Amino acid sequence: SQELEQSPQSLIVQEGKNLTINCTSSKTLYGLYWYKQKYGEGLIFLMMLQKGGEEKSHEKITAKLDEKKQQSSLHITASQPSHAGIYLCGADIIDSGGYQKVTFGTGTKLQVIP
Amino acid sequence: NAGVTQTPKFQVLKTGQSMTLQCAQDMNHNSMYWYRQDPGMGLRLIYYSASEGTTDKGEVPNGYNVSRLNKREFSLRLESAAPSQTSVYFCASSERTLWGYGYTFGSGTRLTVV
Numbered sequence: 001s002q003e004l005e006q007s008p009q010s011l012i013v014q015e016g017k018n019l020t021i022n023c024t025s026s027k028t029l030y031g032l033y034w035y036k037q038k039y040g041e042g043l044i045f046l047m048m049l050q051k052g053g054e055e056k057s058h059e060k061i062t063a064k065l066d067e068k069k070q071q072s073s074l075h076i077t078a079s080q081p082s083h084a085g086i087y088l089c090g091a092d093i094i095d096s097g098g099y100q101k102v103t104f105g106t107g108t109k110l111q112v113i114p
Numbered sequence: 115n116a117g118v119t120q121t122p123k124f125q126v127l128k129t130g131q132s133m134t135l136q137c138a139q140d141m142n143h144n145s146m147y148w149y150r151q152d153p154g155m156g157l158r159l160i161y162y163s164a165s166e167g168t169t170d171k172g173e174v175p176n177g178y179n180v181s182r183l184n185k186r187e188f189s190l191r192l193e194s195a196a197p198s199q200t201s202v203y204f205c206a207s208s209e210r211t212l213w214g215y216g217y218t219f220g221s222g223t224r225l226t227v228v
Binding site: 004033035042043045088090102104105106107 | 118120155156157204206208217218219220221222
């Protein structure tokens with residue numbers, strides 16, 4: 001089973017609308033990363049969250065890590081076509097063997113319709 | 115610009131052919147990784163190298179081999195390509211920080227095996 005669940009898997013929104021993408025784990029997240037990927041390009045680092053309740057913003061994108069450090073949300077305000085792409089969350093977790101590792105969600109494909 | 119450089123960007127192989135994907139980073143990172151990305155499955159770790167001179171299997175190592183040539187370079191080899199290896203391959207490097215792992219990804223190699 002996937003250690004990091006992202007929802008929704010895909011999203012189509014009209015330009016100007018707000019949207020939220022969620023990243024959830026059953027394990028404590030020690031570092032949570034958000035990336036964006038455009039077709040044919042690599043993963044672009046957006047932001048990293050570490051502390052419960054932490055919130056960071058960059059332009060119209062805001063990410064938050066909940067107090068329990070098991071869920072993060074990425075919120076885009078007034079979406080634009082340039083926001084289209086695949087959003088991927090990644091996190092440091094402790095696996096069942098007690099080892100720290102990095103795991104990734106399955107991604108959320110965002111389309112913004114002009 | 116500092117970062118992770120992957121070559122080639124696109125490749126089409128016939129079943130049974132071999133090829134090597136090249137990856138180089140200039141950030142003096144100790145750790146390097148090869149991931150494959152498939153629809154609905156997120157990023158899956160193929161092999162990683164925690165430091166120069168060491169390599170370890172990840173989640174999906176079958177059909178692949180790797181070489182950590184030096185601190186900068188980490189190559190992935192497909193000895194006998196199969197259609198199931200059609201995927202987008204990402205190389206990444208990281209360095210452990212106080213807050214977790216800072217990952218930098220290459221732009222990806224889109225491989226099709228026919």
